[in-house]
Amino acid sequence: PIHTNPAEQLKEYLKEIGFGNLVDFVKLLSSQEKKCLSHLAEGKTAKETATILSLSSRTVESYLAHIKNKGRIHAFELFDLAKELKQFGLI
Numbered sequence: 001p002i003h004t005n006p007a008e009q010l011k012e013y014l015k016e017i018g019f020g021n022l023v024d025f026v027k028l029l030s031s032q033e034k035k036c037l038s039h040l041a042e043g044k045t046a047k048e049t050a051t052i053l054s055l056s057s058r059t060v061e062s063y064l065a066h067i068k069n070k071g072r073i074h075a076f077e078l079f080d081l082a083k084e085l086k087q088f089g090l091i
Contacts, residue, residue: 010089019088026090028070034091036063041082041091 004012011023026034032053039049046064050057068078085091 007089014088014090022085022088022090025071026085029067029091030063033063033067036060037067037078037082038086038091040064040079041086 014020014023029037032055035053036046036049039052044052046060047057049055050060053060064078067073068075071081073081082091
């Protein structure tokens, strides 16, 4: 539709080219989980992210664990996922 905002247009485009699974996955994440993923994509550690977001590092680690569970992904896949979501402007 013509009246959709750029973020929605991007999501529709990503669905059209086969990345709908990423768009759907991001809908499952809380705003704090998205922030943690965004910082991870920038190479920040859980401790650095905790400082930036004024959280404990255990809380950040908990958010990252929730993300892994929601996506049914392994720890070693999390950084690549974060980079991909950030690259596509989804986080």
